[in-house]
Amino acid sequence: xxxxxxxxxxxxxxxxxxxxxxxxxxxxxxxxxxxxxxxxxxxxxxxxxxxxxxxxxxxxxxxxxxxxxxxxxxxxxxxxxxxxxxxxxxxxxxxxxxxxxxxxxxxxxxxxxxxxxxxxxxxxxxxxxxxxxxxxxxxxxxxxxxxxxxxxxxxxxxxxxxxxxxxxxxxxxxxxxxxxxxxxxxxxxxxxxxxxxxxxxxxxxxxxxxxxxxxxxxxxxxxxxxxxxxxxxxxxxxxxxxxxxxxxxxxxxxxxxxxxxxxxxxxxxxxxxxxxx
Amino acid sequence: xxxxxxxxxxxxxxxxxxxxxxxxxxxxxxxxxxxxxxxxxxxxxxxxxxxxxxxxxxxxxxxxxxxxxxxxxxxxxxxxxxxxxxxxxxxxxxxxxxxxxxxxxxxxxxxxxxxxxxxxxxxxxxxxxxxxxxxxxxxxxxxxxxxxxxxxxxxxxxxxxxxxxxxxxxxxxxxxxxxxxxxxxxxxxxxxxxxxxxxxxxxxxxxxxxxxxxxxxxxxxxxxxxxxxxxxxxxxxxxxxxxxxxxxxxxxxxxxxxxxxxxxxxxxxxxxxxxxxxxxxxxxxxxxxxxxxxxxxxxxxxxxxxxxx
Numbered sequence: 001x002x003x004x005x006x007x008x009x010x011x012x013x014x015x016x017x018x019x020x021x022x023x024x025x026x027x028x029x030x031x032x033x034x035x036x037x038x039x040x041x042x043x044x045x046x047x048x049x050x051x052x053x054x055x056x057x058x059x060x061x062x063x064x065x066x067x068x069x070x071x072x073x074x075x076x077x078x079x080x081x082x083x084x085x086x087x088x089x090x091x092x093x094x095x096x097x098x099x100x101x102x103x104x105x106x107x108x109x110x111x112x113x114x115x116x117x118x119x120x121x122x123x124x125x126x127x128x129x130x131x132x133x134x135x136x137x138x139x140x141x142x143x144x145x146x147x148x149x150x151x152x153x154x155x156x157x158x159x160x161x162x163x164x165x166x167x168x169x170x171x172x173x174x175x176x177x178x179x180x181x182x183x184x185x186x187x188x189x190x191x192x193x194x195x196x197x198x199x200x201x202x203x204x205x206x207x208x209x210x211x212x213x214x215x216x217x218x219x220x221x222x223x224x225x226x227x228x229x230x231x232x233x234x235x236x237x238x239x240x241x242x243x244x245x246x247x248x249x250x251x252x253x254x255x256x257x258x259x260x261x262x263x264x265x266x267x268x269x270x271x272x273x274x275x276x277x
Numbered sequence: 278x279x280x281x282x283x284x285x286x287x288x289x290x291x292x293x294x295x296x297x298x299x300x301x302x303x304x305x306x307x308x309x310x311x312x313x314x315x316x317x318x319x320x321x322x323x324x325x326x327x328x329x330x331x332x333x334x335x336x337x338x339x340x341x342x343x344x345x346x347x348x349x350x351x352x353x354x355x356x357x358x359x360x361x362x363x364x365x366x367x368x369x370x371x372x373x374x375x376x377x378x379x380x381x382x383x384x385x386x387x388x389x390x391x392x393x394x395x396x397x398x399x400x401x402x403x404x405x406x407x408x409x410x411x412x413x414x415x416x417x418x419x420x421x422x423x424x425x426x427x428x429x430x431x432x433x434x435x436x437x438x439x440x441x442x443x444x445x446x447x448x449x450x451x452x453x454x455x456x457x458x459x460x461x462x463x464x465x466x467x468x469x470x471x472x473x474x475x476x477x478x479x480x481x482x483x484x485x486x487x488x489x490x491x492x493x494x495x496x497x498x499x500x501x502x503x504x505x506x507x508x509x510x511x512x513x514x515x516x517x518x519x520x521x522x523x524x525x526x527x528x529x530x531x532x533x534x535x536x537x538x539x540x541x542x543x544x545x546x547x548x549x550x551x552x553x554x555x556x557x558x559x560x561x562x563x564x565x566x567x568x569x570x571x572x573x574x575x576x577x578x579x580x581x582x583x584x585x586x
Contacts, residue, residue: 086492124326
């Protein structure tokens with residue numbers, strides 16, 4: 001009995017280790033090539049770690065390339081998108097959580113439908129609409145588009161967090177004379193801060209990753225976000241592997257930070273809101 | 278709060294009733310306006326493009342062409358191949374994501390020391406931007422700097438280290454592997470959340486009755502997970518079928534259109550050829566197919582849950 005249990009435990013740990021290795025290996029390889037000096041790149045191609053390391057690629061990318069600007073553009077777009085989406089989603093999620101009103105089911109259905117249809121379908125019409133408004137090749141245009149794409153899921157997420165807060169709290173405040181919006185802002189929103197943080201993280205990560213609309217709406221490097229800049233770089237200087245991967249590592253930093261921030265809410269938040277099977 | 282003008286002849290109770298009716302809509306208004314103007318209006322516009330000749334670089338385009346685009350589609354070999362590729366790409370990606378995601382969720386549902394850390398590490402790929410995931414895997418497949426071709430050659434699966442992504446017969450496995458790597462965490466997170474909501478006393482009762490772990494899995498775990506799996510697979514299938522990032526980054530549809538899916542074909546038509554009319558017609562076909570698929574799954578799920586009752 002103990003032998004089988006020991007074997008089971010070992011097999012379980014080994015399987016977990018396999019999953020961790022599979023998840024981390026590509027990122028490890030990215031990091032490895034980004035610190036490999038150019039003269040060792042091919043001679044030590046399949047070694048697990050180069051015999052010498054260098055930060056030259058990072059130095060070059062940060063000092064002599066346009067990546068700092070792409071990085072800043074992406075930060076501006078993703079940060080603004082996250083803030084606006086979360087604010088709007090908080091209002092919407094609150095309404096879905098607290099009010100019973102005619103059309104509510106229909107509204108939730110509409111939000112769900114926006115998550116289902118192919119976004120690639122909107123590439124052409126959105127370009128045609130934004131172009132005369134001067135919102136193509138503009139960070140503002142990207143923020144508007146990304147906010148609209150992310151706000152439905154963010155609303156469901158916020159609704160889930162609000163559902164977990166007892167409604168007696170704001171009812172007590174409203175009996176004491178506060179109007180509902182004040183009660184929402186001063187009592188419910190502070191209690192939902194973990195949910196707000198998780199939603200900010202989700203939206204930020206999604207906006208940071210978006211590529212199709214960035215490619216379509218942005219031309220030229222002045223307003224390019226990170227994916228646009230990186231793909232242009234790759235197609236232009238496709239032999240500078242060290243530099244490309246150094247840039248790739250930079251693209252990973254903000255996404256990973258946000259992920260570590262939100263990951264402990266993931267399972268809890270999903271249970272609360274998004275998947276009710 | 279209610280800024281709408283209210284006729285003064287109405288008495289107060291009505292005004293209050295109106296305020297109560299309007300209040301939830303005020304909270305919803307910003308989201309509704311945004312979604313309508315950025316998603317619904319373009320969607321309708323996109324449907325109309327499918328019947329018009331819209332080419333960005335041709336100022337004389339814009340006229341109605343009726344069903345011309347759809348007739349052209351029926352004869353477009355590249356589109357028909359893209360349809361077949363989409364089936365293969367979506368089916369394989371979702372299958373592997375579900376299979377490995379379920380295994381991972383079951384593994385993580387057992388308490389052990391360091392579970393929090395393990396969970397954070399295996400979920401990490403999900404935070405990786407998709408364009409970077411695509412580039413990263415393309416580099417791993419590249420025999421110049423990536424290890425995978427050398428490993429395959431060492432195992433005897435390949436005569437000499439070469440790039441999978443350049444071989445028409447197996448190129449699709451590249452994006453599928455990248456999509457699996459990227460998508461396992463999503464299934465694992467969702468299924469883990471579902472697993473944790475299964476009442477523990479069910480398992481206790483079953484083991485008192487002498488059910489083996491395998492019996493418990495098939496008679497408790499799986500029936501509980503089935504509805505979650507059905508809805509997750511539905512959502513993911515639609516999402517993966519629309520998902521063009523990895524393919525655009527890794528192969529751009531090549532070699533010889535062997536990895537071109539409908540989604541990447543739409544992007545190519547709109548972005549490279551700037552033929553918005555044709556791109557919209559392709560998109561409309563994709564939308565119709567996905568709607569039909571969703572209907573089938575939903576009806577199937579309804580039947581399944583009716584049978585349980």
